[in-house]
Amino acid sequence: MHVRDLAQYLAELAENNNRAWFVMNKPRYDILRAEFLEMTTRLIAGITRFDPAVAACNPKKALFRINRDLRFARDPKPYKTHFSAAITASGLKKPSQGGGPAYYFHVDETGQLLIAGGEYMPPPDRLRQIRRQVIADADGFSAMLKNRKLRAAYGDLQTEGKLTRPPKGFDADTPHADYIRHKSFIVWNERSVAGMTGDEMERIVLENFRDAQALVQWLRTVPGDSQGEMAPSRN
Template sequence: MHVRDLAQFLAELSENNNRAWFAMNKPRYDLLRLEFLELVTELIKGISAFDPAVANCNPKKALFRFHRDMRFAREGGPYKTTFSASITSSGLKRPSQGGGPAYYFHIDANGSLLVAGGEYMPPADRLRAIRFQLEKNEVGLIAALKDRNLKKTFGSLQEEGKLLRPPKGFSPDLPQIELIKLKSFIVWTENSIGGLSGAALKKQLLSNFRHAFPLIAWLRSIK
C-alpha cells in the first residue's frame, strides 16, 4: 500500500471533487483501490489469527463504496474523500444490515487514520438486546473496557449520541444506567498516517484491532 500516494490522491480529490477531475485521475484511483483491497485481504487474514470468526469475510464486500449517493448527499461532490472498510464475521458492513460488531478503519483527505471496534448505532432490536444484557449483568462489558491494551489504545467507549434520559422500560436507578443510555458501543482512535509505510500501516491496524477484540467478543456474545 502506497500510503503517501493515497493521502495525496484524497487531498487532491477534496479540492477537485468533480467527475471531470476524477475521470482524468481514474488510473490513480484504480491502482490505489486495488492496493487497498489487498490491504483489507491481508487484514482479514491477520485478524483471523486471534478472531477466527471473521475468516470468511469477503474483502471486496468489506470495502465501502467510493461513489457518494447523490440522492441523499446534501453537500460535497460525487465522491467520498475517504478509503474505508469494515470487517465483520457476518460479512455485512452496516449495522442497519445486521452486520454486528466490526473492525473499522478509514483514511481521509487530511492524512488521518481512524481505527475503531464495536457497534456504531446498531438497529433498534439489536440495541435493545445489548441494553437488556447490561441490565442483567454489565460485568462482561466492564471487564472488556478494563483490558489494559484496549484502555491504552482507545481509552473508553465513545459517548456520541448518548441519551439524556434512560430509554423506555429502564429504571433510572440501575447502577449501569449510564451504559444503557449509550446508542453506540464503540471505541476508536485517530492518528496521522504521515511517514507510515504500507507495512507499518498494516502492523498498526492489526495491533489496534487486536486490542479492540475484548469489546468485539463481548458484543458478539449477545444474541
C-alpha cells in the same frame, strides 16, 4: 500500500470533488483501490489468527464504495474523500444487512488514520438488545470495560452523542446506567499517516484491532439476529 500517494489523492479529490476530475484520475484511483484491497485481505488473515470468526469475510465486500449515496443527501458532492473497510464475522457491513460488530479503519483527505471496533449507531431493535445485555451481563460488561489492552489503546467506550436520561424501559439506577444512554458501542483512535509506510500502517491497524477484540467479542454475546454495525464509518 503507498500511503503518501493515497493521502495526496484524497486531498486532491476533496478539492476537486466532481465527476470530470475523478474520471481523469481514474488510473490513480484504480491502483490505490487495488492496494487498499490487498491490505484489507492481509488484515483479515491477520485478524483470523486471534479472531477466527472473521475468516470467511470477503475483502471485496469489506471495502466501502467511493461513490456517495445522493438520494437523500444535501451535499451534492458525488464522492467520499476517504478509503474505508469494515471487517465482520458475517462479511456484511451495514446495519440493515445485519453486519454485526466490526473492525473498521479508514484514511481520510486530511491524512488521518482512524481505527475502530464495535457497533456504530445500530438500529433501534439492535440497540435495545445491546442495552438489555448490558444489564443481563453486568459482570461481563464490566470485565470488558476493564480489559487492559482495550483501555490502553482506546480508553473508555466512546460515543458521538448519548441520551440525557435512560431510555424508556430502563431505570436511572440500573447497572451501567451511563452506558445504557449510549447510541453506539464503539472505541476508536486516530493518528496522522504522515511519514508512515504501508507496512507500518498495516501493523498499527492490526495491533489496534487486536486491542479492540474484547469489545467485539462481548457484542457477539448479545442475543438476536440483527447485529448492527460498528464505528464511525462516514459512509
